[in-house]
Amino acid sequence: MARNIDTQVRAVNRRLKKTATIEQRGASRALNTIAGRVRTRVVKTVSSEANIRQKNVRKRVYVNKSKPQNLRVRIVAYHRDIPVVSLGAKTTRRRGGVKAEGRHYPDAFIADGSKGYGRYVRGEGYRPTWLITEQVMQRESSGRYPLEVLRVSIKEPVERHTPKVSREQMREFPRIAKSATDHLMKRL
Incomplete structure (x- = not known):
């Protein structure tokens, strides 16, 4: 009990x-x-x-x-800001430029760094340059540089x-x- x-x-x-x-x-x-x-x-x-x-x-x-x-x-x-490349950017052939999420960016291009020169190594010349990730860029003036990475502000x-x-x-x-x-x- x-x-x-x-x-x-x-x-x-x-x-x-x-x-x-x-x-x-x-x-x-x-x-x-x-x-x-x-x-x-x-x-x-x-x-x-x-x-x-x-x-x-x-x-x-x-x-x-x-x-x-x-x-x-x-x-x-x-x-x-969200980079335009992460919005599924694609180059447009007919109008030129880049299209992402229904927006059109004229005179923009997708850069992966495959064109251009990287670091100079003695005896080997210039190494190829590659960006870590692709980016959508646009020229700010009529010259080659400066370039601007396109972003969407939130x-x-x-x-x-x-x-x-x-x-x-x-x-x-x-x-x-x-x-x-x-x-x-x-x-x-």
């Missing part, structure tokens, strides 16, 4: 220890849910405003998730939408946290 009561007391103690952490786990789940929603909304709004595909913006938005011990979510949205939409979307989503936090905590309590 005493053994049965001892096991029941231990079981109740275990349940009480679990319930102590349930609020933190529920809040952590809610924060991670909200962070995922913020990421999705930021990617959608920035890509529609900049008129580029979502997959090109999604690569630049990161979420550091929350843990029950550390209830903090960090959403990092890099606002560096800085302004990212800086404008990220804080606004995160504020909107944080209004949902109490409801999501309550449902996550209730779900965890049912599983006990």
Whole structure:
């Protein structure tokens, strides 16, 4: 009889220890849910405003998730300009220039560095030059140089939408946290 009561007391103690952490786990789940929603909304709004595909913006938005011990979510949205070559650039024959994501860049070309001279090595002459990655370039003047790497700017939409979307989503936090905590309590 005493053994049965001892096991029941231990079981109740275990349940009480679990319930102590349930609020933190529920809040952590809610924060991670909200962070995922913020990421999705930021990617959608920035890509529609900049008129580029979502997959090109999604690569630049990161979420550091929350843990029950550390209830903090960090959403990092890099606002560096996106090079046109990563938008699937192709040279156009009829009009000349380069076309990417429905935009046409006249007098642009895709450079891979295969033409031109690299470093001079004594006894061997000039080595071939190769860019690490291809780039879409355009001349800034009528001369051979200077060249400009073509990019699509996303800085302004990212800086404008990220804080606004995160504020909107944080209004949902109490409801999501309550449902996550209730779900965890049912599983006990």
